Amino acid sequence: MYEILKSERLVPNIHLLKIESEFIPKKARPGQFVILQADERGERIPLTLADWDEEGITVIFLTIGTSTRKLAALKEGDSLYTLVGPLGRPTEISSHREVLGIGGCYGIGAIYPALKAFQEAGSSVRTIIEARSANLFYWTDRLSRVSGEILYVTRDGSKGFTGHIDQFLKDYLKENHPDLVYVVGCTFLLYLVAEATRPFGIKTIVSLNPIMIDGTGMCGVCRVIVGGKTKFACVDGPEFDGHEVDWNVLFARKHSYFDEELRSLSFFECERYG
Numbered sequence: 001m002y003e004i005l006k007s008e009r010l011v012p013n014i015h016l017l018k019i020e021s022e023f024i025p026k027k028a029r030p031g032q033f034v035i036l037q038a039d040e041r042g043e044r045i046p047l048t049l050a051d052w053d054e055e056g057i058t059v060i061f062l063t064i065g066t067s068t069r070k071l072a073a074l075k076e077g078d079s080l081y082t083l084v085g086p087l088g089r090p091t092e093i094s095s096h097r098e099v100l101g102i103g104g105c106y107g108i109g110a111i112y113p114a115l116k117a118f119q120e121a122g123s124s125v126r127t128i129i130e131a132r133s134a135n136l137f138y139w140t141d142r143l144s145r146v147s148g149e150i151l152y153v154t155r156d157g158s159k160g161f162t163g164h165i166d167q168f169l170k171d172y173l174k175e176n177h178p179d180l181v182y183v184v185g186c187t188f189l190l191y192l193v194a195e196a197t198r199p200f201g202i203k204t205i206v207s208l209n210p211i212m213i214d215g216t217g218m219c220g221v222c223r224v225i226v227g228g229k230t231k232f233a234c235v236d237g238p239e240f241d242g243h244e245v246d247w248n249v250l251f252a253r254k255h256s257y258f259d260e261e262l263r264s265l266s267f268f269e270c271e272r273y274g
Helices: 066-073 112-120 140-146 165-175 187-200 247-254 258-273
Strands: 004-011 014-020 033-037 045-052 056-062 082-087 098-104 124-131 149-154 180-184 203-207 223-226 229-232 239-241
Touching: 004 056, 014 066, 033 056, 045 066, 045 082, 045 112, 056 066, 098 112, 098 187, 112 124, 112 140, 112 180, 124 140, 124 165, 140 149, 149 165, 165 187, 180 187, 187 203, 187 247, 223 239, 223 247
Parallel strands: 098 124, 098 180, 124 149, 180 203
Antiparallel strands: 004 014, 014 056, 033 045, 033 082, 045 056, 203 239, 223 229
């Protein structure tokens, strides 16, 4: 049940799991996510679908805390404790538009299904991927198949533009005018892109990643403020207009359990390594 078909470290701290599933691939759409649990004691983690086929689904995640380390430790033939999905609203795919896809961290892989769908719908797609260093880029072959061009941003200058994504966009958007910017990655990346595109009035869709539990809108833990109204990322999103997101509230909520996360990780390391 929920057997691991493939487990791979793509680059340092970024891991891929392909999970056997008969039903999720039949319903999956770009932009949706699943919630999974590594074991009975693990937390429920929402992960964006990075790909799927008749065998199962693929997810990509940053290995940072206790639960993601448990996921990364799973081997081919192991099984997940829980897998639920697909969840969330799919990406709204429009045709014949200039689309700029931006991905960082796990989002480098997670932007792939939506960009593929945009291309198949007739849109012209360019992609920007961002990382601390060039050795953290992956899936560039896949992204090349769905993008007319891939541009690189690295904070250490090892490939492409040197600096942060917002610094790059400041000049890029003076010469290029996409109809839509689509972003997946860490919250800070989403925020930087939304603020960089705001002065240009370019519609910017961000895939939010707040804390989640049930994924059905019942628990309310994933609530965010968008356009001055309370929304639930699991059922109203996870994708929203980045110019309407209250980023201060989102950042504060994501750090609600920071101390508990550190204690959990310390306990996990002691339990695993002694």
